[in-house]
Amino acid sequence: MNRFDPFRDLTLLQDRINRLFDDSMVRHERQPSPNEAWVPMVDITEDENEIVLWVDLPGVSQKEVDIIINGDQLTLKGEKKFDQTNQRKYLRRERLVGPFSRTFQLNLPVETEEISAAYRNGVLEIHLPKPAESKPRKVSIQTE
Numbered sequence: 001m002n003r004f005d006p007f008r009d010l011t012l013l014q015d016r017i018n019r020l021f022d023d024s025m026v027r028h029e030r031q032p033s034p035n036e037a038w039v040p041m042v043d044i045t046e047d048e049n050e051i052v053l054w055v056d057l058p059g060v061s062q063k064e065v066d067i068i069i070n071g072d073q074l075t076l077k078g079e080k081k082f083d084q085t086n087q088r089k090y091l092r093r094e095r096l097v098g099p100f101s102r103t104f105q106l107n108l109p110v111e112t113e114e115i116s117a118a119y120r121n122g123v124l125e126i127h128l129p130k131p132a133e134s135k136p137r138k139v140s141i142q143t144e
Helices: 006-027
Strands: 042-046 050-056 065-070 073-080 098-105 116-120 123-129
Touching (some): 042 098, 073 123
Antiparallel strands (some): 065 073, 073 098, 116 123
């Protein structure tokens, strides 16, 4: 006698659907939709002396990135270009390419003339020094 197991049927159905999608993905190149935008990931830290941004830009040439300071806003603009020299047929293409732009509201004054940036191993590191007047200082208490 066979017992009815509704989960068994659902599991079989899920396996069949997964195989259907897996097979179709191997045969056809995935084309990112025109609405998909590539946005680099950013970490921002702060200490008493500066604000630091770490921006993940794998595959982006340093020449393709602009850093713009306008008032208390920092804007990163650039483009991750598609490798036109690759003559291979893609089985799967998930990495997005194209222009990007990110704007950050700093909400703190920074020394714009002292801003520095370095690009290492696909990570852009931007240092935004704080002015001396915005740094915390210890106030001594006078005795009477």
